[in-house]
Amino acid sequence: MCKQRIIVSATDADSEAVVGEECHIVSGVPGGPRYDPSLPAARVDGYDNLILLCGTHHTEIDTQVGTYPVARLREMRTRHEEAVAAATEPTRPRPGDEVQREAAIPSPDTFEVKVGMIWSQRADIDAGHEVIRFKGSLLAKTRREDVNGPTWRWLYRLQSGMYLVYIRRNWRGDYEEAWLGRADPDSERTTLTLDEVQQQFRELAAQAGIPRVRIVE
Numbered sequence: 001m002c003k004q005r006i007i008v009s010a011t012d013a014d015s016e017a018v019v020g021e022e023c024h025i026v027s028g029v030p031g032g033p034r035y036d037p038s039l040p041a042a043r044v045d046g047y048d049n050l051i052l053l054c055g056t057h058h059t060e061i062d063t064q065v066g067t068y069p070v071a072r073l074r075e076m077r078t079r080h081e082e083a084v085a086a087a088t089e090p091t092r093p094r095p096g097d098e099v100q101r102e103a104a105i106p107s108p109d110t111f112e113v114k115v116g117m118i119w120s121q122r123a124d125i126d127a128g129h130e131v132i133r134f135k136g137s138l139l140a141k142t143r144r145e146d147v148n149g150p151t152w153r154w155l156y157r158l159q160s161g162m163y164l165v166y167i168r169r170n171w172r173g174d175y176e177e178a179w180l181g182r183a184d185p186d187s188e189r190t191t192l193t194l195d196e197v198q199q200q201f202r203e204l205a206a207q208a209g210i211p212r213v214r215i216v217e
Contacts, residue, residue, distance in 0.1 A: 024045075026039050110134070111138070116129030118177060137156065162191040163197045
């Protein structure tokens with residue numbers, strides 16, 4: 001939600017300090033923020049039900065529960081995790097002699113993708129989505145899986161020359177959500193430049209044959 005630090009770096013005298021606050025997406029206390037009696041007590045403190053925030057935003061989301069429902073908080077956390085994963089991947093130097101390389105573009109087609117909460121078997125998560133229709137070319141698709149379930153990513157090149165990344169995430173078979181990738185988690189813009197794709201979605205760029213190329217002489 002913001003760029004305020006929630007972990008203070010270690011010093012010569014002390015280890016790092018967590019200054020962020022652990023927030024429950026669904027409260028386990030009757031009358032608490034977004035409380036749902038159908039959520040088992042054993043899952044209240046589970047990873048799926050927690051989000052780490054600064055103190056200001058912790059107070060904000062627990063006060064304005066209509067503005068921050070369960071589905072929105074889960075989407076915010078997932079987008080942040082994606083941004084952190086992209087930012088912490090090994091980076092390559094970017095001197096001034098780097099060049100861009102365009103992919104071989106397949107013939108354009110019309111695509112429809114669903115964005116939002118695609119389906120849910122959880123009583124505390126309501127399903128609901130919108131359909132995004134666009135014309136372009138599919139360049140690459142990747143699939144990654146962790147302890148929470150699989151994540152799929154598709155890379156499209158739009159007729160305008162911009163790019164679009166579609167991300168779909170399955171959470172332990174409980175629910176599935178989807179969204180459009182952004183260069184900046186705080187931005188509403190969902191179309192990406194080639195440079196943004198190469199920086200934020202390196203695996204997709206490599207699959208599509210458009211990785212950043214650096215010339216060394």
